Amino acid sequence: MIRLPRLSWRFVPVWQRNYMVWKKLAIPSILGNLADPMLYMLGLGYGLGSLLPEVGGMSYITFLAAGTVAYSTMNAATFEVLYSSFSRMHVQRTWDAILNAPMTLDDVLFGELIWAVSKSLLSGLAILAVIWGLGLYGNFWLTLAIIPVVALVGFCFGGLGLVMNALSPSYDFFLYYFTLAITPMVLLCGVFFPVSQLPPLLQAISAWLPLTHAVELARPLVVGTLPDAVPLHIGALLAYGGAGYAVALSLTRRRLLK
Amino acid sequence: MLKVAGLCKRYGDTEVVRGIDLRVRRGECFGLLGPNGAGKTTTLRLLLGLVEPDAGTIELAGIPVPAHAREARMKVGVVPQMDNLDPDFSVRENLLAYGRYFGMTKAEIAARVPELLDFAGLAHKADARIVQLSGGMKRRLTLARALVHDPDILFLDEPTTGLDPQARHLIWQGLRRLIAAGKTIVLTTHFMDEAERLADRLAILDRGRIVVEGAPRALIESHIEPAVVEIYGEGLDAWTRDRAGTVCQRFETVGETLFCYTGDAPCVIDALKQAPALRYLHRPSNLEDVFLKLTGRDLRD
Numbered sequence: 001m002i003r004l005p006r007l008s009w010r011f012v013p014v015w016q017r018n019y020m021v022w023k024k025l026a027i028p029s030i031l032g033n034l035a036d037p038m039l040y041m042l043g044l045g046y047g048l049g050s051l052l053p054e055v056g057g058m059s060y061i062t063f064l065a066a067g068t069v070a071y072s073t074m075n076a077a078t079f080e081v082l083y084s085s086f087s088r089m090h091v092q093r094t095w096d097a098i099l100n101a102p103m104t105l106d107d108v109l110f111g112e113l114i115w116a117v118s119k120s121l122l123s124g125l126a127i128l129a130v131i132w133g134l135g136l137y138g139n140f141w142l143t144l145a146i147i148p149v150v151a152l153v154g155f156c157f158g159g160l161g162l163v164m165n166a167l168s169p170s171y172d173f174f175l176y177y178f179t180l181a182i183t184p185m186v187l188l189c190g191v192f193f194p195v196s197q198l199p200p201l202l203q204a205i206s207a208w209l210p211l212t213h214a215v216e217l218a219r220p221l222v223v224g225t226l227p228d229a230v231p232l233h234i235g236a237l238l239a240y241g242g243a244g245y246a247v248a249l250s251l252t253r254r255r256l257l258k
Numbered sequence: 259m260l261k262v263a264g265l266c267k268r269y270g271d272t273e274v275v276r277g278i279d280l281r282v283r284r285g286e287c288f289g290l291l292g293p294n295g296a297g298k299t300t301t302l303r304l305l306l307g308l309v310e311p312d313a314g315t316i317e318l319a320g321i322p323v324p325a326h327a328r329e330a331r332m333k334v335g336v337v338p339q340m341d342n343l344d345p346d347f348s349v350r351e352n353l354l355a356y357g358r359y360f361g362m363t364k365a366e367i368a369a370r371v372p373e374l375l376d377f378a379g380l381a382h383k384a385d386a387r388i389v390q391l392s393g394g395m396k397r398r399l400t401l402a403r404a405l406v407h408d409p410d411i412l413f414l415d416e417p418t419t420g421l422d423p424q425a426r427h428l429i430w431q432g433l434r435r436l437i438a439a440g441k442t443i444v445l446t447t448h449f450m451d452e453a454e455r456l457a458d459r460l461a462i463l464d465r466g467r468i469v470v471e472g473a474p475r476a477l478i479e480s481h482i483e484p485a486v487v488e489i490y491g492e493g494l495d496a497w498t499r500d501r502a503g504t505v506c507q508r509f510e511t512v513g514e515t516l517f518c519y520t521g522d523a524p525c526v527i528d529a530l531k532q533a534p535a536l537r538y539l540h541r542p543s544n545l546e547d548v549f550l551k552l553t554g555r556d557l558r559d
Contacts, residue, residue: 010359010361013355013358013359014359016355016358017344017355017358020347020351020354020355021344021346021347024346092342092344092345093338093340093342094342094344096338096340096342097338097342097343097344097356097403098359099308100306100308100331100336100338101331101356101359101360102328102329102331102332102359102360102361103328103359104328257308257309258269258309
């Protein structure tokens, strides 16, 4: 049975704990998180981009930069709540220790979720800095609206990833999620090429995927126009993340507190 | 300090806890003993409000659990069975991070740290990483961590399992200091010497029920003959058949050893002189004898 999460400010010490650990490893962590999407974006953007006149009405590197903002933040949140949260929950038993204090699982998972949002923000801001540096944007002020979008993407994929975390018997399990959910999304949601290039069936699937909503918000903001159907996209990202968090909470309760 | 009545917990068809009643007074050290799978850890989790009971009431430090488990846990320190210290942190940072979960500020925790490190004998290891600590040091740090918010009552789940004798004595020393300081302690263990040493009162738990409850000495006196002669060696079967019934008050054979319980050990030893092939060990009876008498000798795997 899913009961509604009870949120409180007690999630803050959980977030602080993760931040304290991250501070110690900040440099390699930032490099690891950011080098990969950055290399893809610059390599493909300039390499492949030089062969293409324009994509979706803009230079390919601009097109790709907007996609990269969405997918690198998706990855940042996903990796955090899969591998790192799983270490804390299952391997180190950190959550057990926290639950012996006056904390609830609602607090612990919410702290993990907000931490994943923080990692997404960091990753998104780094890509944004490259976009600013290379002048790949249309309107500087509109690119600032990408910051809350990035947080929203982190919330969405943090919530979804926590469900996988709750279900997983071991690290190997996460590979399924990557091959069956994350990779298809990267390919179907308009990160590397416009969704309109796909056959109708795949386009219809794409419309339901959370990453599509992220890309639909991020790309116009990079180019310098206002996105269409903003409430729909925001609503979809919030709904996926919120539902993920609620389901994850109930599954994790069954796993740890029985 | 702790009142439990009619506590029950089942998982599917298995009743893990079957109607437990307990009372622990302030300042008391209470031992919860039992073979593996007796329901000790489940009971502790129920008391902390981490698991919902199917029946029964719990009052911890005057607060009903699980209804107000969060408030109750503010007053409790927990030393879990498995170490779950934060491996990414130093000794000091473990205490800092943990205190925050109780709503303490950094300054409040920092003020407690020297005293806690001192108590744990880890002042010289304050900045060491967890992997650099021995098993005994980790346990002591876990104990110090459980004290970070100065709780009234302490729950310890098998605090010395896996430690060498020196390390166990250090933990016991620490616990005695806490008892002397007026803390209430609830401890589960399957080491009888640990329970005999520390507990003012104890309950033996078997198959989810309390089999017996009382002070260790009183339990030994009321449940078992004062002395035990353990007899083994060539010709034991014949001796058991011919003599055991007449010289022992009560006896049982376990594997290749005869346990002869008696109030008159010299008489047994005299009788053994006529069977020089047999070897024996004479000792006063202890809590383990009570435990094995009440819970049986079969393995609980």
